[in-house]
Amino acid sequence: MRATWTKEQRDQLLRAFEKASDALVAAARTREDEVLLNALRNEDDRLQQAYWDGLPCQTLSRCPRCDQALDKAFDPWGLDGLFWQENLSLRPAEPAPCPHFAVLLGAVHLNGLPPKGGRAEAHPGPEAPYVVPRLLALPGMTAVLSSIPMANGYTAYPIAYFADPMPKPSLLTQPWTKRSFSFESEGELAWTEKNETWDFDLEPWIASGVLRWIAPGDPDFRIVAPPASPPAPCPYVGLPGRRIGLTVKKDSAWPK
Numbered sequence: 001m002r003a004t005w006t007k008e009q010r011d012q013l014l015r016a017f018e019k020a021s022d023a024l025v026a027a028a029r030t031r032e033d034e035v036l037l038n039a040l041r042n043e044d045d046r047l048q049q050a051y052w053d054g055l056p057c058q059t060l061s062r063c064p065r066c067d068q069a070l071d072k073a074f075d076p077w078g079l080d081g082l083f084w085q086e087n088l089s090l091r092p093a094e095p096a097p098c099p100h101f102a103v104l105l106g107a108v109h110l111n112g113l114p115p116k117g118g119r120a121e122a123h124p125g126p127e128a129p130y131v132v133p134r135l136l137a138l139p140g141m142t143a144v145l146s147s148i149p150m151a152n153g154y155t156a157y158p159i160a161y162f163a164d165p166m167p168k169p170s171l172l173t174q175p176w177t178k179r180s181f182s183f184e185s186e187g188e189l190a191w192t193e194k195n196e197t198w199d200f201d202l203e204p205w206i207a208s209g210v211l212r213w214i215a216p217g218d219p220d221f222r223i224v225a226p227p228a229s230p231p232a233p234c235p236y237v238g239l240p241g242r243r244i245g246l247t248v249k250k251d252s253a254w255p256k
């Protein structure tokens with residue numbers, strides 16, 4: 001189990017990272033000598049790495065096939081965390097997912113609160129949960145909706161896709177907070193971005209059995225049993241919120 005930072009340590013790290021980035025930009029502009037620039041670059045990298053090394057893991061979902069919890073690194077404190085910022089996203093250390101895990105997507109509802117991000121753009125998704133019909137049309141694919149209250153008052157909705165059989169990586173899509181993704185194809189690293197259609201009308205997908213959910217607030221993240229007849233109401237159906245991907249930076253939010 002690796003050591004994780006506290007909220008205060010996180011905020012200090014992010015502030016120190018901003019200062020270090022400012023110093024680096026200023027030094028590069030005035031063409032400081034290479035030794036100083038290298039020292040500033042190293043400090044910038046060190047702080048960024050410290051954020052990722054201390055980012056806590058938490059349960060975000062559960063596999064509907066083998067019942068293993070999906071534990072992943074996640075920043076629940078706010079969109080100012082590097083987790084949410086595409087260009088600053090490294091791969092954090094996290095437990096291996098079950099073999100059925102395909103991709104994690106998500107949404108974040110701001111709950112009417114002001115947008116609050118960091119200095120780099122964050123791509124938290126739309127405000128309401130949704131599915132990608134193209135993914136759910138792949139053989140053996142199931143999506144699971146869940147909900148995480150964030151410490152800043154927002155609500156995050158992880159939407160995890162699990163598959164058996166696992167489709168080719170090129171058939172998957174860019175994960176939550178990213179606008180593109182890379183994968184290995186015939187030994188080569190390939191890169192792509194998918195222009196996905198999002199469907200916010202969840203009921204038909206639930207009825208067809210390819211969309212499952214975990215009740216908000218369930219500490220054990222248990223998947224709700226397939227609805228009997230009449231169907232159990234799904235708490236994620238018909239949620240309000242902007243149904244377009246948002247970009248959040250500093251105090252602003254706009255459609256991506």
Ligand SMILES: [Zn+2]
Pocket residue numbers: 063064065066067068098099100101162
């Ligand atoms: Zn599994």
